[in-house]
Amino acid sequence: MPGIEDLYREIILDHYRTPRNRGELQPPAISSEGHNPLCGDDIRIYLDVADGVVRDVKFSGQGCSISQSSTSMMTVAIKGKTVVEVGAFVRRFKHMMTLADNDEPVDESINLGDIEALQGVVKFPVRIKCATLGWNTLLEALTEASK
């Protein structure tokens, strides 16, 4: 059995206890909701995109330490990035989570920073869905924003 300390790294618990960018954005910011049917968690991502750049991002909802901290760290990382950069960043993250889409190239030189701490989740495959919930919801919000 892999050690629980691989999962609950200090930076993860820090983002869980003190989530960054928690809250809501009013329209015209767009939002998308994601559910984890396994555990009933739900997350809503609010996205303010202008001129192809993520100006602001917030999230609300309920979830476990992994889904909440992963989403919190994600919001910190993507704020100010262009939509294209965010797309590459999400692919890099999903690649780390062993969920890479083979048709999409992954730029392994992208530095995930603190988010690397979530690598331990891969040793607990049931929890990969927790770690990716916010990210998949972000992708939906980005699709919505591009409409």
Next chain:
Amino acid sequence: MAGANTAFDAAVIRRDFPVLAQQIEGKPLVYLDSANTSQKPNIVIDTMAKFMRESYAPINRSAYTLAANATELFESARNSVAKFINANSSQEIVFTKNATEALNLLVNSWGRANLKTGDVVLLTHMEHHANIVPWQMLQQERGIELRWVPLTSDYQLDLTSLETLLSGVKVFSFTSMSNVLGTINPVEKLCAAAHAAGAIAIVDACQSVPHTHTDVRALGADFVTFSSHKMCGPSGLGVLWGRKELLEAMPPFLGGGNMISDVRLDGFTCAELPAKFEAGTPPIAEVVGLGAAVEFLSGVGMADIRQHEIAMSSYVLDLLTTRFGDDITIHGPRNPELRGATFSFAFRGIHPHDLSQVLDQSNVCVRAGHHCAKPLMKIIGANATARASFYLYNTTADADALADALDSASDIF
């Protein structure tokens, strides 16, 4: 194996379950997820293995001896199940893929034949999705009305307005015991109330048939559904019991082989019960395994199992509240007589998914999530809960291990 004449001892019964004998990293396995699915005793495993090694053959359709013997073993298991729940005859026992399919069968066969736009179906706030979604699917198609029996503050069904709720109702479909709260419902009373209002009564008995003596005739129900895998039998198999005259009047659900007596280019005629509702090759070895499971449970004694679980409930409630006080919230009745040994709880604000992960470090297996009862979760104000459920093979040592593991979870969060 423990016999009916020996005193009930969960520690002895436990030895019949090979999964529970294993140690992981030197620590015993503490399996507290039997409300989800139960472990299997040697007699079930051995009976199925022996059947597949020595007797496996198609049933109902071949003349050779091997097939005739397989059919006899299969039907003998059906007899055992009929006897186990005191059905009038084994013709009233229909095997399905699982209890979910049994409920879908009722909605699609009985429901479509008898319900039209505006007809009312009464459910309760503590139903499993399997007793909600099929009705909602029929609602989308037919425009039937769904009504709900609410809960009291102590997690019972609030029956004060039952008569009003039942007014004009065609079907009252309810769980005998909540898979989240552990609440045991007054099935006989609810069936009688349904009948007095001119409704039929459907009982989702998944959580009670494995744990307490079930007499479908005494319950006064019209249909009862339950699953094999929660009562020491194999998965892939559910049971629908129905009163014969109702089953006979119903149209078939799935069409195909075995369910017909004749097929012509211009139509078909149905087979007799129960084949009418058993299209296609059934799970043959699984049915034989379920037969062994009900013989095993009868041998232990259902009354003793119920008494053991009352004692376990009492022990678990005392232990958790004494040790953790206000740090633990148990969503369910406090009276052990009114509940099964299934406990959903919130603990020190730790998300249930995290809790379950940390408990796993101590080999303590609990379910975390919404337990396929999302409307109920919303009503009790929880997004998810952790759930520890006990069965005939769980001892007070398992409860102690749960409490110790909960303590260790606090160290991390």
